[in-house]
Every structure is written in C-alpha cells, then in structure tokens.
Amino acid sequence: MSVGLEHYLVVSALLFALGLLGVIVRRNLLVIYMSLELMLNAGNLALVAFSRFNDSLDGQVLVFFVITVAAAEVSVGLALIVALYRKRQTAHVEDLALMKL
Amino acid sequence: MTTPDILFYVFAFLTLLSGFLVVANPFSSNPVTSAMFLVLTLVSLAALFALLNAFFLAAVQVLVYAGAVMVLFLFVIMLLDLKAEERRKIRKFEVFTGLVSVGAFVFILLRSLLYSPLGAQPTPTLKGGTAELGALLFRQYLLPFEIVSVLLLVAMVGAVLLSKKDLK
Numbered sequence: 001m002s003v004g005l006e007h008y009l010v011v012s013a014l015l016f017a018l019g020l021l022g023v024i025v026r027r028n029l030l031v032i033y034m035s036l037e038l039m040l041n042a043g044n045l046a047l048v049a050f051s052r053f054n055d056s057l058d059g060q061v062l063v064f065f066v067i068t069v070a071a072a073e074v075s076v077g078l079a080l081i082v083a084l085y086r087k088r089q090t091a092h093v094e095d096l097a098l099m100k101l
Numbered sequence: 102m103t104t105p106d107i108l109f110y111v112f113a114f115l116t117l118l119s120g121f122l123v124v125a126n127p128f129s130s131n132p133v134t135s136a137m138f139l140v141l142t143l144v145s146l147a148a149l150f151a152l153l154n155a156f157f158l159a160a161v162q163v164l165v166y167a168g169a170v171m172v173l174f175l176f177v178i179m180l181l182d183l184k185a186e187e188r189r190k191i192r193k194f195e196v197f198t199g200l201v202s203v204g205a206f207v208f209i210l211l212r213s214l215l216y217s218p219l220g221a222q223p224t225p226t227l228k229g230g231t232a233e234l235g236a237l238l239f240r241q242y243l244l245p246f247e248i249v250s251v252l253l254l255v256a257m258v259g260a261v262l263l264s265k266k267d268l269k
Contacts, residue, residue: 017207028130060155064158069252081177
C-alpha cells in the first residue's frame with residue numbers, strides 16, 4: 001500500500017497526542033513549552049499533507065504563517081518565563097499556582 | 102514499496118520516537134535532553150515536508166525551528182539553573198490521568214480518520230518550491246504577510262520589554 005494522505009494524518013495525530021501528553025504530565029514550564037511546539041508542528045504536518053493531496057498551495061502558505069507566529073510566541077513566552085524565574089526562582093508549574101507575584 | 106515510501110516510514114518513526122523522548126525520556130528528565138530530541142523531531146519533520154514536495158517549508162522548518170527557536174530554548178535553559186527541578190518525581194496518578202485522556206483523544210481522532218471518506222487520491226503534481234510559494238505569498242496573501250511582519254515587531258518589542266531588569 002503506497003503512502004497516502006491517511007498515513008500522514010495518522011503520524012500528525014500521534015504527534016499531537018504526544019504533545020498533549022507532555023502538556024498534561026510534565027511539570028517543568030520549559031518542557032511544557034516544548035510540548036506546545038510539538039503540537040503546533042503536528043498541525044503543520046497535517047496542513048502540508050492536505051495541501052499536497054488537494055493540489056492547492058494555500059495550506060503551505062498557512063504553515064508559513066503558523067511558523068512565523070510560533071516564532072513570535074516562543075520569543076515572548078520565553079521572555080515571560082525568564083521574567084517569572086527572576087521573581088520566583090522556579091520554573092515548576094506547581095510553584096506558580098498564584099496569580100500574585 | 103518505492104523509495105519515498107520507505108523514507109516516509111523511516112522519518113515518521115524517527116519523528117514519533119524522538120517526539121516521545123521529548124515528552125517522556127525514561128533515562129533523564131533534564132530539559133536539555135528534551136530540547137535535543139525536539140531538534141531531532143523538527144529535522145525529521147522537515148524531511149517529511151520535503152517528501153510532501155514542500156521544499157521551501159522544509160528549509161524554513163530547519164532554519165527557523167531547528168535553528169532560531171531551539172537556540173532560544175537552549176539559551177533560556179542554560180540561563181535558568183534547573184538543577185533542583187530534575188530531582189522532582191513525576192506522580193503516578195498524573196501519568197495515569199494523562200494517558201487516559203490522551204488515549205481517549207487519540208481514539209476519537211483515529212476513529213474519525215478511519216470512517217471519513219478521504220477518497221481515492223490521484224498522484225499529486227504539486228510543487229512547493231520557493232517560486233510558487235513566493236508568487237502566492239506576495240499576490241494573494243500580501244495583506245496577511247504584512248500583518249505578520251507587524252506581529253513580529255510587536256513580539257520583538259514585547260520580548261525586550263519583558264526582559265528588562267525592573268518591570269514597571
């Protein structure tokens with residue numbers, strides 16, 4: 001059986017699930033962030049696969065925008081984590097349960 | 102099975118394996134190890150993009166994600182002293198609830214995939230090179246492109262402001 005759309009979608013779904021598992025199970029803020037990146041990339045893979053098998057480039061343009069937004073998100077998010085670490089000396093979500101700094 | 106099919110299975114396996122090692126590495130819970138396996142995941146995803154004829158996106162994936170974003174991640178990991186974090190245990194109950202919820206989610210996804218009529222796919226002829234994508238990006242999607250550039254500027258200003266010593 002040759003590789004088709006459904007193969008890529010299965011890989012994408014499993015990768016997304018791995019990212020979700022990381023967000024739920026892990027307690028380190030940075031690893032949670034990496035799992036978020038994993039989920040974004042799983043979405044990208046599905047978009048590129050749909051774009052290829054529907055003969056339309058629009059999906060790839062959307063992936064381009066997703067990558068750009070993800071880069072912006074990472075820069076701001078990591079700046080937030082560093083600012084938080086300066087205040088509280090921890091990157092562990094259970095120590096960061098209060099809204100008050 | 103042709104060569105691209107074999108390459109798909111190899112890179113799909115590599116993606117999922119290193120993705121799993123990002124999330125749940127049985128040997129070390131060090132964030133640096135997770136970051137390194139995330140690099141491997143992103144590079145093998147770029148290979149999958151190339152297999153899907155999205156050559157420009159494969160290059161951007163390696164440059165932006167595996168390059169810039171991961172350098173930023175590693176920089177922050179090195180900046181924060183996370184030695185104390187490694188000693189924390191992951192609780193069994195959390196793993197159990199996580200596995201149950203994610204398992205249910207995967208079940209829903211795969212079941213809907215199994216029963217959705219994807220139809221017989223013809224062999225695609227799409228080319229995702231720089232020329233094709235650039236033509237689309239600078240004609241039909243010019244406005245979103247410019248908006249995204251403003252978004253990057255906002256993110257840059259935000260990151261600079263947030264990393265100032267005394268937040269006022």
